[in-house]
Amino acid sequence: MKRALVTGGSGDIGAAVCRALAESGLHVIVHANSRLERARALAEALRAAGHSAEALAFDLTDEPACRAALEGLLESGPIQVLVNNAGLHDDAPLAGMPAEQWRRVVEVNLNGFYNVTQPLLLPMARTRWGRIISLSSVAAQLGNRGQSNYAAAKAGLHGASRSLALEMASRNITVNVVSPGVIAGEMTSEVFDAETIKRIVPMRRAGTPEEVAALVNFLASEQAGYISGQVIGINGAMG
Template sequence: MRALVTGGSGALGQAISVALAQAGHEVWVHANRGIAQAEATVASIVAAGGNAHAIAFDVTDAEATAAALKGLLESAPLQILVNNAGIHADAPMPGMTLQQWRSVIDVSLNGFFNVTQPLLMPMIRTRWGRIVNMASVAGVMGNRGQVNYAAAKAGLIGATKALSLELASRGITVNAVAPGVIESPMADSAFAPERIKQIVPAQRAGQPDEVAAMVAYLVSDAAAYVTGQVMSINGGMA
């Protein structure tokens, strides 16, 4: 199957792209400004015998996204989509700027619509598809200093549940994965090791490969009866 992973240049996106390629899928690794990292991921996948390509566009630009996806759809439908693109712009809400609010919502939520909507009818015609939306523990539990991020991810969870109802009869599943603290440059700068031990019952950060394995399961034939679900992977955070 052909797969698209948005935000494929980050640590989590790279791990997901590799996992899908290892499962035998042809993977399009998306980036916006981090195209060099996406190309490096593609090179490692190809070197290991997989099939991957890099693609760059801004998910917040509806017209640019539609044009890029039109090019991808010319040869065949994309039947696996992982909406992983997202950004942080953390601040307590009393001091949060309008730009901080809008930018986070724009990438996570409007980006989800801009990428997903053009792919739906081609996917429906094949009567097989897998959509996985990367949410967050913040969208389930909330988090101080992340009202914008929590709102975006909670919105993504609601969209997941609604879209799953629309597509279930068409052989297409729609699920969300809600990671907790996952080891990455971003998490390393935000969470000291002592803090992780305080907030995570497992007393460690998760690994990107652990999240990628969950995504690989959800896009597999084995998960055909799993849809509309939020799969938490957070080391036991409530």
């Protein structure tokens, strides 16, 4: 059974991805940082439904702690599907943004990608099969007021993923980015009301976590083996 690690698996999109991958027959490791109980509850629900899952907590901005946690996972075998879903935004116009606000968002969204992905690459390469999928944002492609830190970090994922795709292609490892627009959930409800969504999204609705998860699940499948180095938008025709 292939093993999948989903960072930020306790959030809205992350949980939907965990469910989709588990239903596809993967053993799912639900990662959390501060929401371990929520991750444990999801893993328990997946097991109750007949799937294979576990929960794990570590701070992906703490490189030594992250590496130690991943080394523990690798003792049971390689991780062949990695979904870099964990992220955060902390918005402010750049003219009034403190350096720490910039650094924290880049640390989680971009440096966290390195801290989780790098230790898993060689074990994955030895199996000659792998899928690495990172969650970005339409803000990285179109920009968004007050999100220069978030847009910069997510755009960094695009370049890193395209380069990594070239490095890993000969090992049958694909590397792609999924770039959602406005997706219904806890984070979106804090920022967008229904009328704003209708105004900015051509399809006049928010997407669902399950729609994002379906795309991630496909990219993690055997059928997506010739898709690599791509940034795929899922945004209701926003751009």
